[in-house]
Amino acid sequence: MMQEALYALIRFDLLLEAISGVIALMISHQANMAYQLTGEKRLSDLSTGFLVLSAGMFGRVVGTFYFFVIIGTAGLTPEAEMVRGIVTIAYGSARIMAYVLFAISTRRTIRKPTLANTPLMALPFLIDPNLEIVAIMILIIVVLQAMMNYFNVRTKFALYVLIAFSCLLLSHIFGIIALIEIRAYWWSQMAQFLGLISLLVMLIKAGRET
Amino acid sequence: MSRKKSYRSKVRILADMMRAIQNGGDEGTGPTRILYSANLSHDRLTQYIEELLEKGLIRVVEQNGSSRAYVLTAKGMEFLREFTKIERFSQAFGIDI
Numbered sequence: 001m002m003q004e005a006l007y008a009l010i011r012f013d014l015l016l017e018a019i020s021g022v023i024a025l026m027i028s029h030q031a032n033m034a035y036q037l038t039g040e041k042r043l044s045d046l047s048t049g050f051l052v053l054s055a056g057m058f059g060r061v062v063g064t065f066y067f068f069v070i071i072g073t074a075g076l077t078p079e080a081e082m083v084r085g086i087v088t089i090a091y092g093s094a095r096i097m098a099y100v101l102f103a104i105s106t107r108r109t110i111r112k113p114t115l116a117n118t119p120l121m122a123l124p125f126l127i128d129p130n131l132e133i134v135a136i137m138i139l140i141i142v143v144l145q146a147m148m149n150y151f152n153v154r155t156k157f158a159l160y161v162l163i164a165f166s167c168l169l170l171s172h173i174f175g176i177i178a179l180i181e182i183r184a185y186w187w188s189q190m191a192q193f194l195g196l197i198s199l200l201v202m203l204i205k206a207g208r209e210t
Numbered sequence: 211m212s213r214k215k216s217y218r219s220k221v222r223i224l225a226d227m228m229r230a231i232q233n234g235g236d237e238g239t240g241p242t243r244i245l246y247s248a249n250l251s252h253d254r255l256t257q258y259i260e261e262l263l264e265k266g267l268i269r270v271v272e273q274n275g276s277s278r279a280y281v282l283t284a285k286g287m288e289f290l291r292e293f294t295k296i297e298r299f300s301q302a303f304g305i306d307i
Contacts, residue, residue, distance in 0.1 A: 206302065
């Protein structure tokens, strides 16, 4: 029963991640269109950043799914461990790379597995404290830049971007806390999801209002 | 925009000119008004007006017989709408275009 609930939570987690990936892809597309029109290189960097973020998110969804397929059929084998390790590094690196690109354009994750609590271990799937710290440091720069931009232009669109990057920063802070308090993992995922939703709202409003 | 800019991209200059033309309404906007609104030299103005005409973004309307005035075409209005969206998007991330 408990295990069923955990699997349901994991499915929900992956659904949020997939939706976030689609939103990141939409932002990347918009930034690329803006780059095509203006030739402004920073828009190209922003587009690449969201593309990398989106690829990392989709990679995590596929990797986690594959991980559960393996442990569902063969148990926690060395192969499953390897998949988890690869996805952890790839996901964390993709996000950091994306944040570096955000920082340039605007000026998450492992637990030692135990056979006893495999589903529980999969919840904070892909949390590596070192990668989280690096992500937090880069995101602090990105948030400060978004804040300065907001105070400079004072538009609601800039405010949505500031909220989005702040949510991403919060998601990584919760990611660290998740290593000692598992509930923080959900706050982390929700913060990330809300950040991407904020960007989606910005994208829609910027396109609609004349 | 309140920020000082040392450089305006070509697309920004064209958009500034088109906004000046749009503000003139159906009667059209003369070159002098475009020149001042978009902050351009006479040579640049002539060059960019030719380009806008070639691309079908503006058209000439006669004003008081001999003097020329310009209005936006449907394509020009669509371009300006798209540019405004992109401008808001870029500005939201602190990117000047």
